[in-house]
Every structure is written in structure tokens, then in C-alpha cells.
Amino acid sequence: MLKCTLTLSFQLFSFFSFPLLIALLIKLDSPGPVFYRGWRVGKDGKLFQIHKFRTMVADAPRRGPVITQGDDPRITGVGRFLRKLKIDEMPQFINVLQGEMSIVGPRPEDPRYVAHYTPQQRRVLTVRPGMASPSFIKYRREEELLGAAGGDLGDTYLTAILPDKLRLDLEYIEQQSFLGDLAILAQAAVSLFTTAGLEQRSRSPERSEGTGAGEQRGRGAEERGR
Numbered sequence: 126m127l128k129c130t131l132t133l134s135f136q137l138f139s140f141f142s143f144p145l146l147i148a149l150l151i152k153l154d155s156p157g158p159v160f161y162r163g164w165r166v167g168k169d170g171k172l173f174q175i176h177k178f179r180t181m182v183a184d185a186p187r188r189g190p191v192i193t194q195g196d197d198p199r200i201t202g203v204g205r206f207l208r209k210l211k212i213d214e215m216p217q218f219i220n221v222l223q224g225e226m227s228i229v230g231p232r233p234e235d236p237r238y239v240a241h242y243t244p245q246q247r248r249v250l251t252v253r254p255g256m257a258s259p260s261f262i263k264y265r266r267e268e269e270l271l272g273a274a275g276g277d278l279g280d281t282y283l284t285a286i287l288p289d290k291l292r293l294d295l296e297y298i299e300q301q302s303f304l305g306d307l308a309i310l311a312q313a314a315v316s317l318f319t320t321a322g323l324e325q326r327s328r329s330p331e332r333s334e335g336t337g338a339g340e341q342r343g344r345g346a347e348e349r350g351r
Contacts, residue, residue, distance in 0.1 A: 147178055147212065154203040157183030160216060165233035168253045173225040175233060176216035180204025191235070192282050194272035208268070210317055217256050229306040230255025231294035238287060246291045252298055257313040259297050260290035265316045 148159045161181075162174045182188070185199040193200065200208065207213040220226040226233065233254035239247075264270070264286065274281045297309075 144215065147207070147215075150203045151179055151201075155182055155201045161213075164236055165254070166236050166239040166250065167225050167233060168250060170239075170247075170250050172236065173220065173223075173233075175226075176219045178204075178207055178213040178216060180207050180213050190278055191237070192271065192278035193268055194278060195266075195269040196272055197268070214256060221256070225253070227253045227255045229257050229309050231297065232258050232261055232290070234287075238283065241283065241287075242291070246288075246295070248298065249291060249294045252301075257309055259293040259309060262309070262312050262316045263293060264290060 151159050158179055161177045161179045163177075164172055165175045167173045180201060181193070181197075181199045181204055182201060188199050189197065204213070217226060221228060230253050231249040239250075242249075267286065270286070271278050271281055274285070297305075
């Protein structure tokens with residue numbers, strides 16, 4: 126009994142101490158808040174604030190565009206590590222507990238990009254957004270892809286990446302199942318440490334002409350990490 130109690134106590138300590146360690150590293154690395162909060166569009170078009178660990182300098186919005194690429198100088202040293210393993214996404218469990226997100230589901234998008242959705246693409250808003258999805262897995266290294274593509278980052282995202290993300294998310298909604306969600310979680314975990322199945326390493330994105338999400342360029346300046 127004592128051994129079980131000690132084991133449970135250690136597990137609880139490890140669970141709660143890890144986020145505290147991350148928070149400490151963020152504060153030591155650069156001045157600014159521990160968390161980043163940004164507006165996203167949730168189920169039925171309802172706005173909510175997504176929670177993430179801060180991975181960029183505090184004044185990032187004034188230093189560059191809304192979209193980031195792999196070598197973006199605004200990303201901090203600790204932030205680069207957090208992004209690589211997607212540890213910066215951990216605070217989104219808060220959104221899950223608040224009922225704004227689910228563990229698996231289409232990734233939530235910035236309102237400025239949702240404004241360009243076609244009626245068909247807006248079907249992704251009929252379900253709660255999630256922390257993991259097929260588009261999350263495929264575009265695990267999205268920032269590297271954007272950097273390799275060159276040109277205007279907002280234009281590349283809207284015309285080449287976002288339409289494909291929405292296609293994958295719509296397919297997920299059509300085929301959603303409990304076992305399917307388990308498979309997505311497993312694939313998402315594996316994708317953190319491998320590049321298998323990812324297209325970003327081998328080629329630049331192709332632009333999708335005439336799609337609602339790609340007709341206009343996105344503008345803005347806030348920290349963004351998908």
C-alpha cells in the first residue's frame with residue numbers, strides 16, 4: 126500500500142512539475158508572459174482564446190507577419206525546442222476542459238483565415254476543433270515548408286496549405302470514429318519524432334487556385350504556431 130502511494134505521489138509530482146519547469150525555462154530565456162493566448166474560431170463559429178506556451182519574443186507582433194517560418198528570428202531558443210516537439214500545445218488541455226476543444230478534431234483557425242472559407246469548407250466548424258488531426262500530422266513541419274516555398278508567407282499559406290488542411294479535416298469529419306481517433310492520436314505521437322508520411326521535407330507546396338481560402342492574402346501580426 127505504501128509503495129503504491131509513493132508511486133502515485135511521484136507520478137502526480139512529475140505531471141504537475143513538468144509544466145512548471147517549462148514555465149521557468151520560458152521566463153529565463155526571454156522577458157514576457159509564460160502563455161500566449163490568441164483568438165481562434167471554434168464550433169458553430171464561436172470565438173475562443175487558445176492557450177499555448179509562449180515561443181516567440183514578447184513583441185513579436187510588431188516585428189513581423191502573422192505567419193512564421195522555421196528560421197524566424199522572433200522564435201526564442203526555448204521556443205524552438207517547444208515547437209519541435211509540440212510541447213507548446215500542452216496548455217490547450219485547458220481549452221479541452223473548458224469545452225472549447227476536443228483531443229481529436231480539426232485544428233482551430235485564426236478568424237482572419239476563416240473569413241476566406243467557402244460554404245463547403247465552413248463545414249469544419251460543425252464540430253469542436255481538436256489538438257490532433259490528420260492535417261496536424263501531415264503538416265507537422267509546416268514552418269519548414271513555408272520557409273522552403275519562399276515568397277509571401279501569408280499568400281503561400283492561404284493558396285497552398287490551408288485548402289489542403291481543410292480537405293483533410295473535411296474527410297476526417299465524414300469518416301470520424303472512435304477507433305479512427307485512436308489511430309490519429311497514435312500517428313500524431315509518432316510524427317513528433319519522425320518525418321514519415323510528411324510531404325514537407327521533399328517538396329514545396331503547390332498553390333490551389335480558385336479556392337475560397339486562397340483568394341486573398343492574410344495580414345496581421347500575432348504569434349502563430351499550428
